[in-house]
Amino acid sequence: MKVVVVGAGYAGTFAANRVAKKVRGAEVTVVNARPEFVERIRLHQRIAGTAAAATPLTSMLRAGVASRIGTVEKIGDGTVLLDDGESLGFDHLFLAVGSTVRPLAGTVPVGTWEGAERARTALAALPAGSTVTVVGGGPTGIETAAEVADARPGVRVRLIGSSVAACLSGGARQRALAALSRLGVEVVDDGVEEAADGVLRLRSGREVPSALTLWAIVEGVPELAARSGLDVDAEGRVVVDAYLRSVTDQRIFAVGDCAGVAGSRFGCQTAAPQARAAADALARLAEGREPEPYALRYVARCVSLGRKDAVAQFTHPDDSLKESYLKGGTAVAFKRIVYTGTKYGSRKAIGA
Ligand SMILES: Cc1cc2nc3c(=O)[nH]c(=O)nc-3n(C[C@H](O)[C@H](O)[C@H](O)COP(=O)(O)OP(=O)(O)OC[C@H]3O[C@@H](n4cnc5c(N)ncnc54)[C@H](O)[C@@H]3O)c2cc1C
Structure with a gap:
């Protein structure tokens, strides 16, 4: 079974590693715009010079997962077209292209x-x-x-x-x-x-x-899904069924910021659980078993306040706010667990 993963952020890297581990006989190829895995949740640190926020992509992928540096221009009927004119065929696709920015001119x-x-x-x-x-x-x-x-x-x-x-x-x-x-x-x-x-x-x-x-x-997500004729919501996110499959083409799973799940927010805390759920759904389908539906389950929102302070705001599973939160050194430690856990969770697809 040929599986192509488009985008190697938190969701795509997690999905690729988990599919490689759980789906017998899967040949997994990751297509990413850059040769690095970018820790997007640490880009503010990159700017301030307090973290590198990038790791060679190959070091994040399990042995046997192939990587291809390039940008996917269009998804067709069982194929993706890259910006260098080449195309890759797939039996299943994981779309994990993240979200975008629309900066004001001059910023x-x-x-x-x-x-x-x-x-x-x-x-x-x-x-x-x-x-x-x-x-x-x-x-x-x-x-x-x-x-x-x-x-x-x-x-x-x-x-x-x-x-x-x-x-x-x-x-x-x-x-x-x-x-x-x-x-x-x-x-x-x-x-x-x-x-x-x-x-x-x-x-x-x-x-x-x-x-x-x-x-x-x-704000917003890349136009790839809309341009390729997949059903998208008002924000351009892929409209998915209970198993995170595109309602237009059930061979395609959408995970992370680009997946149109009601009530979800842009976040690494959305990306990894969705990647896990979609990869597991494919594994079960490949074995002829019924997949389990994906359910939102948020825990916290963690905001760093420089290197020595942070707040970790606890939430209900639907992401609504609780009153309780952590602060100071405890929240800094919590935040460290978030960024290291998210990165290495994507690499090993922990729990696989
Ligand atoms: C400064 C900052 C701090 C943040 N802090 C937090 C936080 O503390 N907690 C939290 O939960 N969230 C945080 N976020 C949000 C979080 O970073 C994103 O929600 C998360 O990265 C989404 O993961 P993803 O895998 O869906 O997408 P991304 O991590 O954006 O990865 C998408 C990948 O797809 C690639 N790609 C895109 N289009 C194509 C294409 N056509 N072809 C090939 N490759 C393509 C991109 O190059 C990228 O590698 C923060 C964001 C920022 C900017």
Whole structure:
């Protein structure tokens, strides 16, 4: 059985390794745009120079899993077409292309490897006293602002977003805002409408200077699924059945940020469980057994606040917030478990 996995982030790498282990006779090929496995949840650290956030992809794949560096342009009837003109045939496909960014002109996106590299270079070249603006009041914006402020104390950091840290419950939110303040981050409740010539025009009409503006909002998914004729939802995510198979073509599983599961959020905490569920569904189907449906089961949202602080906000399985959270050194340790566990979980497909 030929299995092609498109995208080697958390979901694709996990799925490839688990299929290779669990589906007898499967020939697995991973197609990824880059030769590295990018730890996307550490890109804010890459920018600030506190983590590499990239590992050779081949070191993340089980023996026997083939890798192919390239971009898939289109999915056809049992084939994928690559940007170099070659095509690969498949009996089953795992679509794991993640999510995208739509940065405002004049800003640098945090959520892609290429953007993070540009941001890292620009930040390193900034003299002390310069102002860095981070746009986005969600976890990515908070983590980026805190990381930059912690690593570059001579640089002024401003975080602009509407209802910053609203993704956390009352106590955890206060804790995060206090940590940002302690790190010297100016939090501005506003939006950025235009960025040009080192000046930002805000929704309120205010204008503020900014030597480097980082766009820390992740939204949308790659157009590959829609372009290939798969049914997609309003956000462009693949519409899937209970087993994470495309409702258009049951040979295709969608996992991670690009899968249209109601109530799911973009997150590595979505990616690995979905990859596990879909790979197991294929293993059971290959043995002529009934697959088990996928169910959302969230545990926490963990937000780093520089290198010495964090909050780990506990959630109900449907991702709604509990009041309870961890803070300080305990939350930092929790976060470390999240990023190491997610990376090595993808590599070994733990529990396989
Ligand atoms: C700074 C930052 C911090 C974050 N922190 C957290 C956190 O603490 N917790 C959490 O749960 N989530 C966090 N997230 C979100 C998390 O990173 C994503 O939800 C997660 O990476 C999704 O995993 P994925 O495997 O679906 O996609 P990705 O990790 O984005 O991987 C997709 C892969 O597909 C490849 N690809 C795309 N298109 C093609 C194509 N056409 N052909 C070939 N390859 C292709 C890409 O190059 C990439 O390697 C954070 C995000 C950012 C930016």
